[in-house]
Amino acid sequence: GDKVKQSPSALSLQEGTNSALRCNFSIAATTVQWFLQNPRGSLINLFYLVPGTKENGRLKSAFDSKESYSTLHIRDAQLEDSGTYFCAADKAGNTGKLIFGLGTTLQVQP
Amino acid sequence: NAGVIQTPRHKVTGKGQEATLWCEPISGHSAVFWYRQTIVQGLEFLTYFRNQAPIDDSGMPKERFSAQMPNQSHSTLKIQSTQPQDSAVYLCASSRQGRDSDYTFGSGTRLLVI
Numbered sequence: 001g002d003k004v005k006q007s008p009s010a011l012s013l014q015e016g017t018n019s020a021l022r023c024n025f026s027i028a029a030t031t032v033q034w035f036l037q038n039p040r041g042s043l044i045n046l047f048y049l050v051p052g053t054k055e056n057g058r059l060k061s062a063f064d065s066k067e068s069y070s071t072l073h074i075r076d077a078q079l080e081d082s083g084t085y086f087c088a089a090d091k092a093g094n095t096g097k098l099i100f101g102l103g104t105t106l107q108v109q110p
Numbered sequence: 111n112a113g114v115i116q117t118p119r120h121k122v123t124g125k126g127q128e129a130t131l132w133c134e135p136i137s138g139h140s141a142v143f144w145y146r147q148t149i150v151q152g153l154e155f156l157t158y159f160r161n162q163a164p165i166d167d168s169g170m171p172k173e174r175f176s177a178q179m180p181n182q183s184h185s186t187l188k189i190q191s192t193q194p195q196d197s198a199v200y201l202c203a204s205s206r207q208g209r210d211s212d213y214t215f216g217s218g219t220r221l222l223v224i
Contacts, residue, residue, distance in 0.1 A: 033212060041199065041218055048212035086153065095166040096141060096205070098213065100153035 003027045004089055006101035013077045013108050021085055021104045025068040029089035032063045032070045033098060037084040046072070046085075077108045114216035116202050122222045123192050131187045131219045135204030142185045143213065144177060147199040156200075159185060160207075192223045 005024045013019050023032070034046040047054050049063040049070065058078075063070040070087055084105045088098035115134040123129045135142045144156040155169040159179040170177065174192075179185040189196055199220050203213040 035215070041220075043201065043203075043215035045212050045214060088153075095158060096160070097143065097155045097158055097166055097169075099155070100145075102152045 003091075003099050004087060004101040006085075006087060006104050008104060009102065010105045011107070013074075013106065015077060015079060015108055015110050017077055018073070018075050019077065019106075020074075021072045021087075021106075023070045023087035023089075023101055025070075025089050027068075027089060027099065028092040029063075029065060029068065029070075030092050031090045032061075033088045033090075034061055034070070034072050035086045035088065036081075037086065037103070039083060043086070074106075077106075079108050079110060082106055082108045114202055114204050114214050116200075116216035116219050118219060119217065120220045120222075122224060125193060125223055126191050129189045129192050129196075129221055129223075131189075131200050131202075131221070133185045133187070133202030133216060134183060135185070135202070136214055137183075139204035139206055139214075140182075141205045141207060141211075142179060143203045143205075144185070144187050145201045145203065147201055147218070148197075153201070156187070189221075192221075194223045197221055197223045 032049045035043045047061040051065040053062040058075045060073045084103040086103045088100040117132045142159045147153050157167040157177045158165045162179045174190045177187045199218040201218045203215045205211040205213050
C-alpha cells in the first residue's frame with residue numbers, strides 16, 4: 001500500500017487565500033522533507049523536519065511522528081506558489097533514502 | 111554554489127542503445143542519490159552513494175542499469191540496451207551526510223527512448 005499518502009492530489013486557490021496540504025505515513029518516519037516542483041521541473045527543498053514545526057515566510061510546516069503525519073500551510077497564496085508539492089520521509093532503519101508521496105498539484109489563480 | 115549539476119538536460123536515444131547520465135554534486139556533500147520520475151510511478155529511488163561508496167542500490171533494475179561514483183565530484187548512471195519504458199526524468203540529489211540532512215536536487219535529465 002501507499003507508504004506516503006498526500007492529500008489533496010490537486011488544489012486550486014485564489015491569490016491571497018490560505019490552504020493546508022497533508023501527508024500521512026504508513027511507515028515509521030523519522031524525518032520529513034517538503035519540496036516544490038516548479039513548472040520548469042526543478043525540485044526546490046522547502047523544509048527539512050524532525051518532529052516539530054518550522055516556518056519560512058508564508059510557509060509553515062509541522063511533523064508529528066507519533067500520529068504519523070505532516071502538514072504544509074500556505075498563507076496568502078501567490079501566483080509563484082503554483083506547482084507540485086511533494087513530501088518525502090526517511091524511515092527508521094533506512095540508509096537515508098527518501099520515500100516520496102505522489103504530490104499535490106497547486107494552481108493559484110489571480 | 112552552482113548547485114547540483116546534471117548533464118545532459120535532454121537525451122533522445124534509440125531503443126537498444128546505451129545512455130549515460132552525469133551528475134556533479136555540491137562540493138562538500140558526501141551523499142549522492144539517484145531517483146527516477148514518471149507520471150505513473152512518481153519519484154522512485156534508484157541508488158545512493160556516500161563518500162563515493164555504494165550504500166543502497168535496492169531501487170536499481172538489476173539487468174541494464176549501473177551507477178558509479180569514481181570521484182567525489184561526479185557520479186554517472188548508465189542504462190544499457192535502453193527500452194521505451196526507461197523514458198523518464200532522472201534526478202540526482204546530494205546532501206551533506208545522507209541520513210539526517212536535507213537534499214538538494216539537480217534539474218534532472220529527461221530521457222526519451224524511441
